[in-house]
Amino acid sequence: MPVIPLLLLRAPADALGPTGEPRLGRYLGSLGRVELASLAPEGMVASLRHAARSKRWQRVLLALPGHLLFLEILDGGTLAGGSAWIAERTSGEVLFDRDAAGVTGLNVRVGERPGAGARASFTAPGVALGLERRADRYRLTADLGSSLQLDVMLDTHEAPEPFSLVAGLPEGGLRAAQVTGPLPVEGTLEVRGRPVPLAGGLAVLEYGAGLFPREVGWRKVTAVGRLGDGRPVALHLVDGLPGASNEDGADDVLLVGRGPVALPPVVVEIDPGTATASCRILSSDGSVDLSFKPAAAHRDSRGLLLVSLATTQLAGELSGTLPGPGGKPLQLSGLPCVLEDREARW
Numbered sequence: 511m512p513v514i515p516l517l518l519l520r521a522p523a524d525a526l527g528p529t530g531e532p533r534l535g536r537y538l539g540s541l542g543r544v545e546l547a548s549l550a551p552e553g554m555v556a557s558l559r560h561a562a563r564s565k566r567w568q569r570v571l572l573a574l575p576g577h578l579l580f581l582e583i584l585d586g587g588t589l590a591g592g593s594a595w596i597a598e599r600t601s602g603e604v605l606f607d608r609d610a611a612g613v614t615g616l617n618v619r620v621g622e623r624p625g626a627g628a629r630a631s632f633t634a635p636g637v638a639l640g641l642e643r644r645a646d647r648y649r650l651t652a653d654l655g656s657s658l659q660l661d662v663m664l665d666t667h668e669a670p671e672p673f674s675l676v677a678g679l680p681e682g683g684l685r686a687a688q689v690t691g692p693l694p695v696e697g698t699l700e701v702r703g704r705p706v707p708l709a710g711g712l713a714v715l716e717y718g719a720g721l722f723p724r725e726v727g728w729r730k731v732t733a734v735g736r737l738g739d740g741r742p743v744a745l746h747l748v749d750g751l752p753g754a755s756n757e758d759g760a761d762d763v764l765l766v767g768r769g770p771v772a773l774p775p776v777v778v779e780i781d782p783g784t785a786t787a788s789c790r791i792l793s794s795d796g797s798v799d800l801s802f803k804p805a806a807a808h809r810d811s812r813g814l815l816l817v818s819l820a821t822t823q824l825a826g827e828l829s830g831t832l833p834g835p836g837g838k839p840l841q842l843s844g845l846p847c848v849l850e851d852r853e854a855r856w
Contacts, residue, residue, distance in 0.1 A: 518772060521674040525686045536760065536772055537674040540625030544719045563587070563683065566620035567718040568641050569632035570650055572662075572695055573684050573734045573846035574711040576600065576749060578825045579660075579699070580808070580848050581652060583620060583630045583639055589819050590618040592632030592639045594652050594660075595808045596701060597825045599846065602805035605701050606658050609810045610618040611633040624688040624717035625672065642714075647674070648693070648715065662697030664713045669693050673746070673763040673770035685720025685751070691744035691765055692734045712736070714744040716767070725855050729778040731791055731802065733828045733847035737840070740765060743844070745828070747791060747798075749778040764797075767835055780851065789849070791830075800830035800842065802849055822851045 521537035546564060565586050572579040579596040595607040612618050612634050621629040628643035638653040646667050652660035672690040679685055690713030697729045699706040712733040728750035737743055748761035762773040776798050780789040791800040804826040811820045828847040834840030 518673075518770065521672075525676045525684075530763045532676055532678065534678060536763075537676075537697070538671050538769055539674065540672045540690070541623075541676075541686060541688055542625070543622050544624065544717075546684065546719065546721060547621045549628050549684070549721065554651075563681075563721045563723075564719075565722050567717070568620055568628075569716045569718075569732075570641065570664075571732050571734055571746070571846075571848055572711055572713045574695070574699075575604075575707050575709065577706055578846055578848065579649070579807075580823060580825070581639060581660075583618060583632045585618045585620045586819070587613055587614055590614045590632075592618065592634065592637055593808075593810060594639065594654065594658060595659070595805035595823075596676065596706075599805070599825075599827075600824070604806050604808065606654075608637065608654055608657070620719070622719075624674075625690070628717070635769055648690075650713075657702060659698070659700045662699065662708065663697050664693035664695060664715070666690065666693055669742075670744075670765045670767060671769045673772075675761055677751075677760075679720060679723060681723045683721040683723055685718065685722065687719075687761060688715075688717040689746040689761075689763055689765065689770075690715040690717075692742040694742075709788070712742050712744075714746070716746065718809060727853040728850075729780065730774075730850040730852075731778065731800075731828070731844045731847060732850070733842075735845045737766075737825055738843060743842075743845070745832075745842075745847075747773070747776050747778070749791075751775055751797045764832060764834065764840070767839075771833060771835055773832060778849070780817055791828075797839075798832045799828075800832065803827050803829075804848060819855075820853045824849045824851075 518538040519541040523542035567584045576830040593609040630641045632639045640651045648664040675687045692712040695711035713850045731747040733745040764771040774793040781787045804824040806825040807822040828845040
């Protein structure tokens, strides 16, 4: 029996209502703004705690003919940073991998708008990352000296409408997310002075912002590529983030055709002892049944006093079945993918 996809309402202009109430739910289209400063309580100590809980990020996955490139700009309050890494899809060889730490308000900025008017940047010695929305295209840039140079445009004109989410978190927290893609890639990329082909490449963007609890962890699956019939598709699945339920919003979504297909919550079964073993991504009703085969790994661990962030990202391919438009099962085969396992103490 086919699974009937949930119908999504049009995304609101702001994640918060006129009196500050969160507009909880899963939505079709782009959130106009995610402005959470108005939720800051009175008093110096409470305001400082609010600032420490506030996080924003912009992440991009580029699936190119022979390579996977993952880029992140993170404004994590106490911990901020930028990262970029690229791996060959066939061999799994990591050609370049760089993480840089920074200071909120000095090195990093992630704006309040995930769609029109979007801006995110990170700068540090030898590192400059940027994302900016220009009309119906995003411009993504990375300057890491002679190691990596990137300047591409990501066209939204023919892409599905984005998927947006506003969900509650423990300790009175709140989070918002937006997934945009698949987006055609045009421009230039050089790794250690050698050009990397982009023709036919696709990208998916993930924007996140929220007031997070002291400790949080998740497993994310981000994929973008083409189906067997040539249609471009993007996929975003999350396991572990509080508030991820069908009632108040789950992150799981397929982007294909003209709009998103909301998917049921999933569990990511992974062997924490190895980065080479295949893993499963399953929903309780069996409609999502995927396997992930890793080929390359990126790891980052950083800390400051009682604050820590540990991340493992695996690049590889995703195969299996999930509900497509109309609920009919859709087959994935070798879809380029990054699986992330992250533990944070903020």
